[in-house]
Amino acid sequence: DIQMTQSPASLSASVGDRVTITCRASQTISRYLNWYQQKPGIAPKVLIYATSSLQSGVPSRFSGSGSGTDFTLTISSLQREDFATYYCQQSHSIPYSFGQGTKLEIK
């Protein structure tokens, strides 16, 4: 099974900051990597799929990159509504595993 490891586990940042979250797979997953955002008490929402494709309706300040085993999610200029928990997920092979999450908090 493929293990997904995110870093950092938590992050404090300010509105307007540029933020990067990293996700590493335990084996190569090509570009089969998705990113989700979850706010407390609400279902997750897909932001990025296939490493770098922006889901319809998601602001362009979100971007993704990477290939193989190392991936990043970047938020170019944090907005108040971006404070949430972010998860990466691989869809290369079953079981479809998630990272443990990165909680983005207001500094």
Added chain:
Amino acid sequence: QVQLVESGGGVVQPGRSLRLSCAASGFTFSSFGMNWVRQAPGKGLEWVAVISDEGGDAHYADSVKGRFTISRDNPKSTLFLQLNNLRAEDTAVYYCARRRNSCFPVCYYYMDVWGKGTTVTVSS
């Protein structure tokens, strides 16, 4: 609009069973694979199971294999998850999520529509 609504959660004793449902609307249900994902209290997301669009192919996380069964009724646009021999560690919010694929030309899967979730608590 496109919507998924889960139901069937509740409080159940260890070793007992429960059946979750997920009612789909606003899209052609039979054209999409479907997933169950769960989230234990204060924890991260855990993928549970996936079923193909026609229902002939299903896969499970090791943690639930042999105890949970995913199924679907396409004419009724409903997804199910049968939970048997429940354990305390199965306590979680259970979400159903649509599997979307985007092919260019390789097909990439992701979960693009999620329900609000239904809570399962396993406790004596």
